[in-house]
Amino acid sequence: MGPNEFDPQRSLQVLHMTVFSQSFSPCGKFLAAGNNYGEIGVFSLSAALGPEATEDSKTPIVTFKAHDGPVYSLLSTDSQLLSAGNGEVRAWNWAELVKKGSKAVWSRKPQYK
Template sequence: MGPVELLHMSVFSQSFSPCGRFLAAGNNYGEIAVFSLSAALSPDATPLSQKPVLRFTGTCTSSYRYSLYWYLYDEDFPSQDNSLVFGGGDNNVHILDLEHGVFKSVLQGHTDYVHCVSVRDREAEILSGGEDGAGVQRQTSFYQDMILAVGEGPSVSHCLLGGEVKAQIPCSPQSLNTLQLNTSSTEHRVLTVGGSSDLIDVFTNLSYRTFSLSF
């Protein structure tokens, strides 16, 4: 991918692996990249450690955004597998088997692009929301007694539960689309933020950006 494409790249979605050691992210060119957090956070990390360990194009053509959800069925269930669920601009939800690198199924029903997906692991139930129903303008996450929020503008807002903005932490992208808290691993517990850039900011401390992953 050339410098012009990188200049116009936006990251729309992220999902941590169930083990907490990997991060999947989707951009506006229909690409999905998988980053190794264990490598990027290592004391021996190099610039190469902040690049994807796996990168592929989804089933949609370019200029489509993806919503992502990475899940692993419980080992007590016979249908256990390691899958990435994502929706995008083709109005469908796709399930990718990460162990074998093949698409397992396509779920139809939306009439416009899919904003978000989530999975109830034990019931193997996939929930999705799209432009045909309700649009997502901001993304929020709860952390202790705060709400972390992103939207228009280059900062993560730390808000009190009553709505008061306590702090705004600068980020690399000028407009933010997605944030994720990694709660699956205490060793790799980070906040990641993506938006109108090829960079994904990583926070090991919520008060400042530690480094950035890049497509």
């Protein structure tokens, strides 16, 4: 399906999407937002908020599936974006995320007693 083709399933998903968490990158140039579908979207703030902003520039520069359930929390460190969802914590390197990479560098599932 091309970028301009209508996708009814995705349209319904967007209609019912809830952002549960957000975090700024350490450099302040990007904003990550986690939703109820387990996705994280990374936005370029200068593109989205600049005087030349268009509807296309207000969309995420990268979106990826982070968890099987909702992304309940996001936290930025000096080099990583951490996300929590479905009982698991995962981390991504900011440098890779903004280059459109989305492979987690580590993942932990805490054991509770």
